[in-house]
Amino acid sequence: MRGLSRTARAEVEERFNAVAASADLGTLAEEVFAVVDLFDREHGLRRNLSDPARPAEQKAEAVRALLTGKVGATALEVTVAAARARWSRAGDLPDTLERVGVMAAAAEAESAGRIDDVEDELFRFGRILAANPALRRALSDPAVPSERKRDLLVALLGGKVAPSTLRLVTQLVAHPRGRSLETALEEYGLIVAQIRERLVGVVRSAVPLGEQQKQRLAAWLRATYGREVHLNVEVDPKALGGFSVKIGDDYIDATIAGRIEEVRRRLAG
Incomplete structure (x- = not known):
């Protein structure tokens, strides 16, 4: 990530840290992930919001008009902060918001005393995928509807892992964003570890x-x-x-x- 985007990411994470304490962290993670999915689908919107030549307040107003009433106040505030920032490339904006979604889920786990569980469970699930090619294919197949994948994950993991783990695995299975599941699990695991600066x-x-x-x-x-x-x-x-x-x-x-x-x-x- 280049200079402008590094600064922008730090600004967005600082805003998240400032507002997250009063939020329902699980809901915040889900809403931020939904915004990421929207920006991934709407390329024109993503380009406009990440264009450093456009006035920051104009981009912020566009986000407010688009998302007010559709996500909570905290998710909206974090997304506005991302829109106001200056990015080196358009893809860095949703990448940073995805990272914030993982941070929210990790903070949820930490508040419940289960962040160690989440780290372990993400790692173990990656190893389960590596040992079960049929499961990996089923969860990676773009022809399989996301809802069926979610149902499969609930059947496999529901009640057996921390809620934050299921939330994170469901997100990356439903929206891998061009990565292998193993790579995405590793990336998510590193972000979770960074919450504890470990x-x-x-x-x-x-x-x-x-x-x-x-x-x-x-x-x-x-x-x-x-x-x-x-x-x-x-x-x-x-x-x-x-x-x-x-x-x-x-x-x-x-x-x-x-x-x-x-x-x-x-x-x-």
Whole structure:
């Protein structure tokens, strides 16, 4: 995201943070996602509202005329802030509003004490999709109506995950916005983690880690990075022993398989 849009995103998020405390966060997330869907469908509207040459107040009035009575006051205020901002490219406006929708759902989960659950559940659902090609096809098929996909998700996840998790998964399944479901789940998971200003570490271990092992690893990573690190743990028998951790672009390989590969590379060199 380029200069103008980076500044605009910060302004919109600041406005969200200022008004979200008094809102029903679940409803706010749903309404902001609905606005994103509208802007994705109406290309002309999106271009006009993101045009930096148009007066900010003119764009704000257009949003008020379009959305007043259709979304709540908080969603309207956030959308007006997005319309008033100056964007480098038209697509950055709905992208930022989608991010705000995820932030609202994450804040909903945090207020309910379930933000850790949401992080874990988004990660696990991504792994379920990776292991079930038929399910991934059914949820990704553009020919399958969104309502049928929602019904399938309710049958699969209803009552088994946090409400915020179901809300987020339903949104990205119904409106993937050109991304694979796995990529969208990862993006949403990172935004949820950022609400807590935490890094996300993907741990691969040959055997399940005990709670004390996870706590020690998390403490070591926290000391290393100077921030909280949320651990998503995968069991991978190919690791043979030990574990690996991926945090962003960093990769720490303490597996036996990794050590064997390192010896092979040295011998080959």
